Amino acid sequence: MAAKKILVADDESHILHVVSLKLRNAGFEVLTAADGQEALELAQAQRPDLLITDYHMPQLSGLELCQKLKQDPATAGIPTIMLTARGYQLDPKDTQESGIARMLSKPFSPRNLLTAVNEVLLEAAA
């Protein structure tokens, strides 16, 4: 079975690096994007199995990215894990409507992130 493809979007290069490494070590294929716009283009072109995105990004925020993906039938089914450094919770309505499966607040544990990735992929397969 081919490795699952995961797109990681974050403007913090260290975070991007550490998340990619954790996922690659766990056997996933990883794509990276440094802002929302780049992530949107990559998602449309590569159709990843899962998106991990930061909320606070230049050009296009994490939420706007999810909403755009949801509008396009080709990318609407991609489940998302949202990372946020902000102390607030997103509106549950936004979360549901944008296909956000999990929310992890920064600082986060790569270990917990990996667990969440596996759970979301299992849910998506079911």
Next chain:
Amino acid sequence: MKFVMETLVRSGKILSILMVTCLVGGMLCSIGSLHSLWSSGRLDLGMLGPVLFVAGGAAGLLAITSFRRNCRILIEAIHRMTVQGKLNNLQTDSHEIRPLISAVNDMVEAAERCMSDAVLKMKELEIQLKVATSERQHAQAIIYSISDAVLVTDTFDELVLANESAARTFQFDLEHSRRAPVEDILRDEKLVEMVRDMRQSNSKTGRRIVEHKIKGPGEEKIFKVTLSAVADDNDAPAGVVTVLHDMTREKEVAEMKNDFVSSVSHELRTPLASIKAYVEMLIDGEADDEKTTREFYEVIQNEANRLSRLIDNILNISRIESGLVQINKQPQSLMVILKEALEVIAPQARTKQISLVEQLTPAFYQTSADKDMLYQAVLNLLSNAVKYTPERGTITVQTTVDEAKRKVITRISDTGVGIPPKDLPFVFDKFYRAEANNHMAKGTGLGLSLVKHIIETVHRGRMFVESHVGKGSCFGFELDLSD
């Protein structure tokens, strides 16, 4: 008194006419009798009656003359009192009118007592009026000096008193608004309703505090409105005092504080997130070779430094803002400080092949400065210039001295990306980062805010910035030369 005198005079006249008539009658009778006596040649005792009558008439005439004289004296004395405006006791030698004089004198004394009582009362009232006037002026002065808007309305909801702040807030003419209906003054339906409700509540000492937004000529303002019912001396409701405290700025400051806290926590979490993630990766053995392990350690170290810098900046800004920072100002050569900062930044500039150009005035020009702080400010500006200047660019550090104005001006110009005009007014704001240049470098958005504080708050200088997108930016500051 006048009436008494007139009656006296009038009755005196009638009496004298009567007496004179009797006297003349008596005389005619006596002459007639004497004549018949003479002609008859007998003179008897029966003739004595008319003689006595004549004598009585003469005595009466004398008495009338004396009475009239006394009356005149009395009138003159009373006239003198009227002219002099002074009440005096009347004197008389005549025992005939003594009881009258004594009665008049009693009356004069009673009148004098009444008058002195009245004068005393008047003085008392004058003092009370003065006290009341000064109290009123005092109260008005207090009301006028209050920066909050104050409006006093009566039981008819008409304006009794207002201060300038109220006139400014509701834009009415203070001088011509007395007795104006409150709805003409306030022009805010809800507020008018509040005043009316308070008045109609018939409360004597009631108080109500509400937060209320009022749309002014400019922006909407938020007021804390305090409505107090006022009672008169008889404890009956007399009106309403309305005080409006402008809370707009306080709210803004509270919002800014909230934004600041939320920005700080966001900025602190970002490096912390990296540190935590990398440490966990090391613990979990995810870095499988020495190169990766070393890379992880370096990331942790850099992010820890970033965190520490961030905390330093936040603390420095807050210390400067609250005036708690210890400032050690000494005469310093700005050029020496600039040279030191240039030496420190040179390695970073070299890696990007950026040339550093110095155009400095001689070192003997001195300025009163806190060396560490000024060095920090210059280093921040130079570090920004290196960050936002592409490879092989140029950074020029120039100082000029204005001998006439006793000022030294420092300019740090680069050939970098420049700042979009829409961002330029905000570059010195805390946590503000021009989005267009976000990709160029990591930053906390606190560096320039700190620089501005160091130049303007600590050194009473002036900070300025000029920038053109694609051409470069010039950050500069002006400081006073020390004597």
